């Protein structure tokens with residue numbers, strides 16, 4: 027029996043459901059999607075947790091690094107919208123941005139999302155130079171390329187408010203990222219300004235809180 031997500035707007039529910047179907051086809055390899063068109067989305071379970079954490083924290087200003095076609099963004103937006111918040115999300119692939127914009131329109135959440143197109147490192151550098159964004163974000167999702175994950179984290183931390191939360195995807199899966207994510211894990215665990223845990227949810231989610 028299909029259980030409807032309670033209290034979720036139909037427009038958002040429908041887009042999430044459509045993307046979940048696409049994602050499971052992609053993962054099952056029943057369709058042959060070229061690598062640069064793959065959604066590579068977080069799991070539904072991770073989407074639910076992100077949504078719940080945003081609600082618990084009453085987060086208003088969110089930053090996402092690695093939007094793809096917007097599945098994770100929509101899960102977060104569903105909660106952020108209720109807190110009267112906004113999302114800045116970064117993506118370099120213009121075709122995915124086009125698909126994400128359509129998804130945001132269909133979900134009726136475009137108003138609260140600003141897409142920054144380009145290389146994450148460059149965009150984060152620009153945000154860091156703007157005083158407005160110092161200690162600004164209370165919720166962050168890092169889910170882009172893994173080679174630069176340490177650099178992203180270090181650039182993002184000063185932009186996060188005290189008590190703000192940073193989630194990093196793919197801590198445990200796929201296995202090809204294990205070595206990089208282990209280095210990332212030791213890097214953040216040695217930082218006295220954060221408290222962090224690796225949770226087995228989805229592909230392994232690092233949940234980090236900025237303490238000071």
Ligand SMILES: C[S@@+](CC[C@H](N)C(=O)[O-])C[C@H]1O[C@@H](n2cnc3c(N)ncnc32)[C@H](O)[C@@H]1O
Pocket residue numbers: 065066067068091092093094095096097098099116117118119122144145146147169170171
């Ligand atoms: C794992 S996918 C993101 C999935 C998305 N968070 C979701 O769950 O729906 C990673 C995305 O990051 C983008 N990306 C990879 N490296 C990037 C970079 N250096 N700058 C900006 N975007 C990047 C890719 O194009 C890809 O769409």
